[in-house]
Amino acid sequence: MIFNSLPFLVFVAIFIPLYFALKGRARLLLALAGSYLFYGWWDWRFLSLIAISTLVDFWVGAAVYKEQDEKRRKRLLLLSMVVNLGFLGFFKYFDFFIASFVELLQSFGLQPSVSTLGIILPVGISFYTFQSMSYTIDIYRRKLEPEHDLVKFATFVAFWPQLVAGPIVRASDFLPQFRSDHPFEWDRFTKGSAQVLWGFFKKVAIADSLAPIVDQCFSDPMSFGSVNLYIAVFFYSFQIYCDFSGYSDIAIGFARMLGFDFPANFRTPYFSKNFSEFWTRWHISLSSWLRDYLYIPLGGNRHGTAKTYRNLMLTMLLGGLWHGANWTFVFWGWLHGMYLVVQRLFSNVWTGTMRTLRAPGWLNAGLSILLVYLFTNLAWVFFRSPDFATAAAVLQNMASLEGFTVAQIMNKFLVAKGVLLIGFLLLVEISDFRFNYSQLVVRQPVFRLASFAVLLWLIAFFGTFNSNAFIYFQF
Amino acid sequence: MNPGGKKILWVFAFLVVTFTGDRIGGALLESIVSQSKFRFSRLYRGEAGCDLLFMGNSRGLIFYQPYIEEKTGLQTCNLSYNAMPMSLATVLLEDYLDNNKAPRKLILDISMLDTRMDENLSTGFNCYTPYSARLRNFLKARFPKAYYGGRVSHLYRYNNEVFQRALFYWKKSDKDWLLDRVITPTLQERVKEEGPFLFNFTDEMLADLKAVVDTYREKGVEVALVVNPYYPPFAKKIANLDELIAAIEKATGLTVHNYADSIAGTEGFGDYQHLNKTGSRQYLDLLIKDGILPVSDSFGFSEGGEH
Numbered sequence: 001m002i003f004n005s006l007p008f009l010v011f012v013a014i015f016i017p018l019y020f021a022l023k024g025r026a027r028l029l030l031a032l033a034g035s036y037l038f039y040g041w042w043d044w045r046f047l048s049l050i051a052i053s054t055l056v057d058f059w060v061g062a063a064v065y066k067e068q069d070e071k072r073r074k075r076l077l078l079l080s081m082v083v084n085l086g087f088l089g090f091f092k093y094f095d096f097f098i099a100s101f102v103e104l105l106q107s108f109g110l111q112p113s114v115s116t117l118g119i120i121l122p123v124g125i126s127f128y129t130f131q132s133m134s135y136t137i138d139i140y141r142r143k144l145e146p147e148h149d150l151v152k153f154a155t156f157v158a159f160w161p162q163l164v165a166g167p168i169v170r171a172s173d174f175l176p177q178f179r180s181d182h183p184f185e186w187d188r189f190t191k192g193s194a195q196v197l198w199g200f201f202k203k204v205a206i207a208d209s210l211a212p213i214v215d216q217c218f219s220d221p222m223s224f225g226s227v228n229l230y231i232a233v234f235f236y237s238f239q240i241y242c243d244f245s246g247y248s249d250i251a252i253g254f255a256r257m258l259g260f261d262f263p264a265n266f267r268t269p270y271f272s273k274n275f276s277e278f279w280t281r282w283h284i285s286l287s288s289w290l291r292d293y294l295y296i297p298l299g300g301n302r303h304g305t306a307k308t309y310r311n312l313m314l315t316m317l318l319g320g321l322w323h324g325a326n327w328t329f330v331f332w333g334w335l336h337g338m339y340l341v342v343q344r345l346f347s348n349v350w351t352g353t354m355r356t357l358r359a360p361g362w363l364n365a366g367l368s369i370l371l372v373y374l375f376t377n378l379a380w381v382f383f384r385s386p387d388f389a390t391a392a393a394v395l396q397n398m399a400s401l402e403g404f405t406v407a408q409i410m411n412k413f414l415v416a417k418g419v420l421l422i423g424f425l426l427l428v429e430i431s432d433f434r435f436n437y438s439q440l441v442v443r444q445p446v447f448r449l450a451s452f453a454v455l456l457w458l459i460a461f462f463g464t465f466n467s468n469a470f471i472y473f474q475f
Numbered sequence: 476m477n478p479g480g481k482k483i484l485w486v487f488a489f490l491v492v493t494f495t496g497d498r499i500g501g502a503l504l505e506s507i508v509s510q511s512k513f514r515f516s517r518l519y520r521g522e523a524g525c526d527l528l529f530m531g532n533s534r535g536l537i538f539y540q541p542y543i544e545e546k547t548g549l550q551t552c553n554l555s556y557n558a559m560p561m562s563l564a565t566v567l568l569e570d571y572l573d574n575n576k577a578p579r580k581l582i583l584d585i586s587m588l589d590t591r592m593d594e595n596l597s598t599g600f601n602c603y604t605p606y607s608a609r610l611r612n613f614l615k616a617r618f619p620k621a622y623y624g625g626r627v628s629h630l631y632r633y634n635n636e637v638f639q640r641a642l643f644y645w646k647k648s649d650k651d652w653l654l655d656r657v658i659t660p661t662l663q664e665r666v667k668e669e670g671p672f673l674f675n676f677t678d679e680m681l682a683d684l685k686a687v688v689d690t691y692r693e694k695g696v697e698v699a700l701v702v703n704p705y706y707p708p709f710a711k712k713i714a715n716l717d718e719l720i721a722a723i724e725k726a727t728g729l730t731v732h733n734y735a736d737s738i739a740g741t742e743g744f745g746d747y748q749h750l751n752k753t754g755s756r757q758y759l760d761l762l763i764k765d766g767i768l769p770v771s772d773s774f775g776f777s778e779g780g781e782h
Contacts, residue, residue, distance in 0.1 A: 222662075407655045
């Protein structure tokens with residue numbers, strides 16, 4: 001089920017009243033059944049993967065906790081890794097590696113008779129796999145006690161608001177919240193609803209309005225004047241932001257309505273002044289997961305400069321690969337790794353130059369934000385392109401400046417609508433940053449009522465209602 | 476008041492505010508549409524009367540009205556719109572006759588008869604449903620979600636590009652709407668890589684076209700069917716144009732005037748399928764020369780000009 005679809009509206013209309021009508025175990029069972037229905041609506045066969053991951057990690061978690069022998073503990077953890085990463089590797093990467101291997105052999109003039117299996121990628125597998133793995137790793141590190149109730153644990157793995165596209169919630173944050181009864185709270189319910197509406201606005205009004213321009217230009221980049229490619233890349237940066245952060249807002253909002261608090265997944269990332277900051281503002285649940293379960297175990301920045309750079313590159317490369325089975329994602333990760341390395345190498349030069357030029361703070365900050373945004377956009381070109389040839393065509397056309405005139409702009413009305421909506425988004429985000437507008441919405445019922453109405457009007461007037469799937473579903 | 480009562484009041488206030496705002500917003504936007512100088516607003520106001528009426532998709536926009544009026548001395552109205560499907564064109568042309576005096580001649584570019592045209596464009600005409608029962612019935616039958624969405628929320632009725640254009644042309648004429656760019660060298664090169672282009676037309680489209688032709692001819696309107704020019708290397712890629720023309724001639728009994736390959740060079744084209752202003756002028760001169768575009772009987776005499 002996807003959030004912006006009719007079946008989902010029917011689902012929540014039944015699920016939420018029933019959820020608050022029930023208590024204790026019955027409510028927990030409803031949450032689990034609802035989550036499995038939510039997922040199974042797409043393809044019920046893949047529920048078996050979630051169920052196996054759940055059972056294995058539930059059992060491994062308990063066994064690791066009891067086991068005192070370090071070697072056996074390690075073996076148990078390895079079992080969890082093999083099962084989880086095995087599913088992920090097979091369903092997400094098997095065909096990719098086979099195809100890459102065949103291409104490699106072909107480049108040497110060989111003609112291997114190996115074919116891919118045409119495996120269907122289970123929706124959200126990267127998200128629930130990482131979520132479930134964090135549970136066993138934290139128990140192994142003795143940071144978490146195992147959950148003794150299988151239904152609670154299964155609900156933690158499959159909880160529908162964040163099952164298919166995150167945020168990736170840690171067991172240590174989520175499982176303790178099951179201790180509360182979560183009675184219906186009007187205030188929490190309306191705050192959650194406001195966040196859900198804001199998420200829907202970002203998805204159906206902004207992201208889906210920008211999508212046609214982006215899709216058109218990336219499907220055939222050489223067919224349009226370069227001005228259109230600049231617009232498409234600019235639009236894509238906001239499409240993916242609004243699509244993904246919109247999903248996160250909806251997920252966090254629904255969880256809040258049901259009584260759960262999830263951490264924020266985005267914090268105005270395009271206002272970052274450097275790339276380290278960017279990764280503390282963009283897809284926070286993934287970047288913090290990678291930091292805690294990959295970068296730091298690799299040694300982090302504790303073993304000298306060279307190893308720090310290696311660890312950064314490895315983490316970002318794997319972060320790129322996590323997004324999808326395509327070398328363009330790996331390259332996107334590589335680029336971000338390079339950005340982090342180069343930033344560490346030259347941050348002193350930058351600071352020194354700004355000091356020498358006596359640049360005022362606002363200029364320094366503005367230039368930093370602009371540079372980070374532009375380089376992020378360069379990386380997005382590879383992230384959005386289905387292959388390197390498309391990315392090269394986009395960049396080649398942009399560099400040529402051929403057809404860089406107003407007259408060459410395609411779909412001027414869609415472009416104008418996109419610019420207007422991006423302007424509105426930035427206005428809201430800046431005013432929220434400066435005046436804490438969202439707190440006003442949280443505290444003042446009148447503002448909340450007005451926000452609800454305004455968002456509904458904006459969705460009606462700007463929304464795209466053709467049930468476009470969220471971009472991050474494919475990951 | 477107890478907390479439960481306050482919550483009920485809050486929900487009630489929310490519903491009232493949301494509904495009222497939607498209706499007020501809808502009424503405001505409707506007033507813009509009804510006053511706009513955009514072609515369809517004029518059509519439904521009954522202010523689109525003309526001598527020469529044009530219809531087509533984006534390729535129909537090359538009937539550049541200021542130049543035609545200058546050269547023929549006749550009043551024009553162009554109902555063409557990007558990706559206009561034949562089904563919607565039929566509704567609009569019939570509504571034209573209901574609201575305006577019959578024109579002297581209807582000129583229609585037949586490249587609308589293609590399934591590539593955007594059927595969903597019809598939902599954009601939701602903003603004109605208050606003025607046309609025919610359009611309402613058409614949307615209700617073909618796009619019920621969009622139609623009923625527009626009934627529930629009046630703001631949703633204006634959630635489309637057609638409204639945005641009505642807003643853009645609120646106070647100014649839309650007669651100048653035409654591409655003003657020249658096909659890029661890259662695009663010129665790429666035409667060699669293009670595969671064959673096929674018109675995907677259906678019996679329903681042919682029936683719609685026949686119905687329009689018959690209706691207009693019954694009203695004494697002369698009808699001309701044309702194929703507007705394509706970028707010549709691209710025109711050569713069209714594999715079944717003759718088949719389309721034959722099917723249309725058989726269905727309507729009219730001759731289709733084929734200008735697909737009539738404009739040479741690159742300067743007159745915005746892309747493969749569209750002339751720009753320069754190319755449009757060359758093409759319109761050709762239509763005048765061939766008598767497809769008539770010239771006013773009295774045109775020029777008042778100024779002492781010659782014919």
